[in-house]
Amino acid sequence: MLYIGVDLGTSAVKLLLMDEKGAIKKIVSKEYPLFFPHPGWSEQKPEDWFEQTMAGLKELVAECDKSQVAGISFGGQMHGLVILDKEDQVIRPAILWNDGRTGEETDYLNQVIGKDKLSEYTANIAFAGFTAPKLLWVKNKEPENFAKIEKIMLPKDYLAYKLSGVHCTDVSDASGMLLLDVKNRCWSEEMCEICGIRKEQLAQIFESYEVVGTLLPEIAQELGLPGNVKVIAGAGDNAAAAVGTGTVGDGMCNISLGTSGTIFISSRSFCVDSNNALHAFAHADGKYHLMGCMLSAASCNKWWMDDIIGTGDYATEQAAITKLGENHVFFLPYLMGERSPHNNPNARGTFIGMTMDTTRADMTQAVLEGVAFALRDSFEVARSLGIHIERTKICGGGAKSPLWKKIMANVLGIKVDMIESEEGPGYGGAILAAVGCGEFASVEEAADKLVKVVGTVEPDPELTVKYEERYQQFRQIYPACKELFDKII
Template sequence: MLYIGVDLGTSAVKLLLMDAEGDIKNIVSKEYPLYFPHPGWSEQSPEDWFAQTMEGIKELTAEVDKSEVAGISFGGQMHGLVTLDKNDCVIRPAILWNDGRTGKETDYLNRVIGKDKLSEYTANIAFAGFTAPKILWMKENEPENFAKVVKIMLPKDYLAYKLSGTFCTDVSDASGMLLLDVKNRCWSKEMIEICGISEDMLPKLFESYEVVGTLKKEIAEELGLKESVKVIAGAGDNAAAAVGTGTVGDGRCNISLGTSGTLFVSSKKFGVDEYNALHSFDHADGNYHLMGCMLSAASCNKWWSEEILKTKDFAAEQKEIHKLGENTVFYLPYLMGERSPHNNPKARAMFIGMSMDTTRADMTQAVLEGVTFGLRDSLEVARNLGIHIERTKICGGGAKSPLWKKMVANIMNMKVDVIESEEGPALGAAMLAAVGCGEYPSVEAAAEKIVKIIATIEPEEELVAKYEEKYQKFKQIYPTVKGLYEL
């Protein structure tokens, strides 16, 4: 049988077709626009997501026996606020994960309601990108729109709803709404009351590998698929990526260098970082995970190369980088503010340390190193919790760069396991579909069968020492300039 994984990203939807053995048969990507109506705001049209997903599925399955398609599941950008009215029409553009408009609401939740209470209710504190602050923003700033709200959902769940008619979400994605009691995997009645909504506005909760329904008749006909094709709940993009890299079970790590960057640690036990610098979420394998998330990762390199250097040849730019651990230029990777560990939507990117002999390659190197240093910040929080991590998987667009992977190994002082497929969320979603259809007894069993390590990058003692010195300097920059962001 065949399984479709849909990775609903920020710049495009990537669709992957996988057989029962985990062999990838086809991959299709469809782009859609991203809107910035005000500085720091970030929005998209859910209708664009659905239209491009439908076109993508048609293209994905054009050359195969469509009767073999058994299931479809999702990995999706997290935290986005999608609202529907009584007629199931989208009320306003979705407010995305990297939108920074909710500073006032985030402060209210953290300071007035209180971080201790939020952590008690949800295992997390408020971040500007989370869904609950967006609900409060909409209630305050768009009361006419808020009065129309009948359904509140996350981006990938809009696709599941359009395909199956089931109003659903999964616990991994719901963990990032600040509405879920993560420990008990149920909606928090206290947070529902604080946000001024009712529980019937929220979707039914499922585990990521559970079947939520089948294709609606008209959808199946349009796609040329059987109505019996199962729709599986899916997961937030980072949890789906973790499944796709085999980061399931206990004590495993994955680093994602996508539009955003994440450090993801799987665990069979529920746990909370006392400073709430890391997110404590439910995992797609039925367990839990801790995650540090930076808002701009590979997107920093994309911005630097395409907008500033005016080139899309990322590899050519990196060819001139030779002296690792010796760069005197530093880069703070906060193009859209920052989440972990600083929780500051006002933070912004900057270069520091240039001189008359600074080269283009030095600047490019600083961007790659700055993102990796930012992820190291989250790793240090995990290490302070007593979590001992010796190796990590890696995925995302940035993982295609051999140079960047070498930087990760040496800046983190960890072995980096390179897997056969770096498709991350799309592969993880297809694997969840296979589990939901009974192809595998568990997510861990699917990962053990499908995910294959093809190489390991070892940290080099001399380079680790050089980068340790550089990281200690990097750590001092944000506290030094933090006050400038308030001006």
């Protein structure tokens, strides 16, 4: 049988066709625009997602035996606010995960409602990128649109609805809305009241591997697929990537170096850190996970290479880097503000430490190291909870860089495992589709059988010591700049 994974990203939708043995048969990618109507705002049109997904699906299955396609599932960008009216039409462009407009609403939730209550209700505190602050922003700034809301959805769930006709979501993606009682895997009555919404406006909750329905007849006909193709709920991109890298079960770790960056730690039990510096979410395997998320990771390198120094030759630029662990230039990678662990939308990207002999290679190196240091900030929170991590998987576009993987291994001081497929969310979505169709008994069984480690980057003891000193310097920079960031926005 064949299974489709749909990775709805920020810049493109990537569609993946996988057989029952885990072999990737074809990958198709379709781009769509990203809009920045005001500084710090980030929006997309859900209609663009669906249009390009349909185009991608047609191309994906054009040459395969369509009768063998059994299921389709998703990994999708999290937190985005999609609102539909009573005719199920999109009311306004989706407000995305990296949108920073909700400062007032986030402050209201954290300071007036209170972090303790939010943590009690949802296991998390408010971050500017979460969905609930976006809802409050629409309520406060666009009351005419708020009054039209019939359904509140997340990005990938809009695709699932368009394909199946079912208003659905899954526990992992819903965890990032600040509307879900994560521990009990149900909507929070208290948060609905705080946001001025009814539970009926929210989608039906499924586990990530559960079937929500089948393709609508008109969709199946347009795609040339059987009408009984199952639509499986899927997961938020990070949970889907974790499935795709085999980060399921207890105490497993995955680092994603995509547009954003995450450190993802799976757990069989529910756990919250005392300062809510890490997100405590439900996992796609039916259990839980902790996650630290930085808003700009591989996008920092893309910004530096494409927009600042103007070259697409990433390999040549990285080949010029020769001073690992000895760089005196530091970079704070907060180009879109920051989430974990600082929770500060006003934070900004910053170079510090340049001198007259600073080279272009030093600054390129600082960008790569800055992302690694920022991920270690979240890693340290996990360590403070007594979580012992000796190795991690890695995925995302940044994971294709041997140099960046070496930096990551030595900054964190752990082994970094490379897997056969680097298509994290899309591959995870396809695995969830296979589980939903009964190909495997559980997500853990599927991951054990399908995900293969093909190499490991070992930390170098001498380099790890050097990076320890550099990290201790790095972690002092943000506190020194924080007050200034708040003044220069």
